[in-house]
Amino acid sequence: MLLGSIEAGGTKFVCAVGDETYHVKQQIQYPTTTPEETLQKAIDFFKQFSDLQAISIASFGPIEIRRDAEMYGYITDTPKAGWSQTNFLGLLKAAFDLPIYWTTDVNGSAYGEYVLAAQTGHRLNALTYYTIGTGVGAGTVLGGTFVGTLGHPEVGHVRLKRHPDDLAFKGICPYHGDCLEGLVAGPTFEARTGREGQDIPLTDHVWDIMAYYVAQAALQTTLHIRPQRIVFGGGVVSEGFLRKVRHEFAALMNDYQDVGQLADYMTMPLAKNNGSATIGNFALAYREVKSEHQN
């Protein structure tokens, strides 16, 4: 069965076709430019595959995910220039008479990690996926569905206890200054140090500050939702960084609640090469096909 995936990022798009075992058969990626040009490239790619059964889109946002909302399927008020009020789903639906699933980039990734965990024998009822990159967000799969009723989660904009060695930094979020995203998104390295994160060794104290904040986000997820696993993806994250995050998390939790082995609880993605969202999309597209057949 041929299934389509669009991972729509603010920087680049990844379009892929694959099968119900989540194997990629063909894939393209290209920079995100104007909505017209960027979405047309996706349409042109999928038009090559006449036996496509369904498509799933995991998009940057904010997006409208409430099916009964007038703007369902739109990217809404996004800081990404030119993309506000883009009828993403509508344009795809006009081009393809297929079931098309629509969710956020981090929901797609969370679903990918959820199905990969099941493949490795860990059938998790609840899993949260964080991306820490150009932006910060999270998605949670709970009982096979996504958490978020009044809209999708926007975890990047919670507030945190400031690190004592970081009080002078104002944060970079245009809406909130020192919210989570304003304190730990990739561009904060340059804002704090004048250097890019990839050029700063993990031994630099700025990484301890970053870990303190990301650990607080993980603590929030733990105490609000109690998932069985929190996966961290995005350009800022590495196994070395996660070791620091786990250390800070343990100090913050102070043995108050047990989450099992931290190395199993807070993990890198199972999907290689940032492939979580594509795998999640294949699984969600497959779910759409199955549900069509049931109706």
Next chain:
Amino acid sequence: MLLGSIEAGGTKFVCAVGDETYHVKQQIQYPTTTPEETLQKAIDFFKQFSDLQAISIASFGPIEIRRDAEMYGYITDTPKAGWSQTNFLGLLKAAFDLPIYWTTDVNGSAYGEYVLAAQTGHRLNALTYYTIGTGVGAGTVLGGTFVGTLGHPEVGHVRLKRHPDDLAFKGICPYHGDCLEGLVAGPTFEARTGREGQDIPLTDHVWDIMAYYVAQAALQTTLHIRPQRIVFGGGVVSEGFLRKVRHEFAALMNDYQDVGQLADYMTMPLAKNNGSATIGNFALAYREVKSEHQN
């Protein structure tokens, strides 16, 4: 149909019998002393009603809610003296051959507010209930079930951005110092000011500080879970205080996400006289009876 409710608080127990329309027929309350004495009083109360169909318990915690756990039904490591490792559910099950539902106090209250909202025509998919009293906690109903897989939420222990006029206050949580509970539980008034909260007028600046922290907790709930309503109960909460919380919430959100009218989104309980948990228990006990009949 006669249904039983135990609202088990760290200070007092409220035991009630009522019906499937959530009306209390008889109720007693008494101080929480030793587990033996306190639970025996509950058992003696319910033994009067030979036609009781089910009981639901909404308990202070932490408690074990995972049905497959060895300690399911226990109060676990609680700061409440004498109550750690109490087999609460087991003692009740030994006394009554009835379906008995077991959850947290705030989950019980959340469920009560969920069924009352439905009675007033608001069928909410997701609702969170906060208590801000001697302790601080929250429970969330999502799609008819409670959020929490690795255990129940423990929202009282998240960290917050400190208010600039409150930096000298260390917080009162024995585990975490200035976590949410350490900053806004009822006893913080005396710790900060030497006076009890009920003696401090809402015009006092300490209430602005409290509102800033509670608004951050509501923002976390909003951005992690996106419920349709957040209900606030507990001794610290009043409509006047909630007005301050909504004001701080709006400033923190800064129009980033729409949650509708704040007066409808962040509310006092629909149940009068702290009755949310009792109503929730009746509804949960009724659900147990119905599910028994289906099996």
